[in-house]
Amino acid sequence: MSGSLEGNKIAAAIILAGLVGMGSGLISRVAIHSNVPETPAYAIEVPESGATQVAAAEEPAGPEPISALLASADVAAGEKAFRACASCHSWEEGGAHKVGPNLWDIVGHEKSAMDGFTRYSGALAADDAWTYENLNAFLYDPKAYAPGTTMGYRGMKKTSDRANLIAWLRTHSADPVPLP
Ligand code: HEC
Numbered sequence: 175m176s177g178s179l180e181g182n183k184i185a186a187a188i189i190l191a192g193l194v195g196m197g198s199g200l201i202s203r204v205a206i207h208s209n210v211p212e213t214p215a216y217a218i219e220v221p222e223s224g225a226t227q228v229a230a231a232e233e234p235a236g237p238e239p240i241s242a243l244l245a246s247a248d249v250a251a252g253e254k255a256f257r258a259c260a261s262c263h264s265w266e267e268g269g270a271h272k273v274g275p276n277l278w279d280i281v282g283h284e285k286s287a288m289d290g291f292t293r294y295s296g297a298l299a300a301d302d303a304w305t306y307e308n309l310n311a312f313l314y315d316p317k318a319y320a321p322g323t324t325m326g327y328r329g330m331k332k333t334s335d336r337a338n339l340i341a342w343l344r345t346h347s348a349d350p351v352p353l354p
Contacts, residue, residue: 236314238333240336252338252343259339267279273326282304316328
């Protein structure tokens with residue numbers, strides 16, 4: 175009896191040792207596998223968040239508003255700023271569409287709705303009109319304002335340039351929208 179009990183104990187010990195061995199093998203494998211992706215991801219994250227902080231300190235996160243600048247904006251300087259747009263846009267009344275639509279009367283105009291322009295991407299929401307401030311946001315960073323827009327222009331970052339340009343665009347209308 176005692177012999178077979180002893181035998182059972184030994185067998186149990188062997189099985190237990192095996193289980194522990196398997197178990198620790200499993201644990202160490204899990205530990206290795208879960209460590210592998212974690213380590214490089216963490217290493218990459220550190221410089222990235224550092225870089226984001228530096229960029230945030232140098233540049234404002236979005237466009238500064240222009241409404242308060244419009245009344246004293248330099249319209250002649252705005253005409254010069256429009257050179258950045260003139261390869262793709264005409265501005266005079268009845269001007270031909272180019273790569274982009276004619277911009278006569280754009281301030282206050284319904285979006286994506288210039289008569290006869292057929293190449294709108296649909297990325298500019300058509301449910302509201304162009305105001306001073308949404309033009310400001312669009313021209314600051316077209317792709318951020320309207321993801322998917324086909325307007326191939328990287329954006330006008332200087333606030334006074336946008337104010338001058340939009341003040342100039344405003345005058346190209348039979349009935350300019352009142353200044354804010
Ligand atoms: C490389 C060509 C190109 C340049 C440069 C460009 N645009 Fe455009 N623009 C387009 C195209 C194409 C569209 C139509 C975009 C769409 O439907 O997604 C457009 C759309 C617009 C619209 C919306 C028109 C509407 O009917 O809703 C405005 C406003 C506009 N551009 C203003 C400007 C101004 C101001 C500049 C200069 C700072 C400029 N664009 C520079 C090609 C250009």
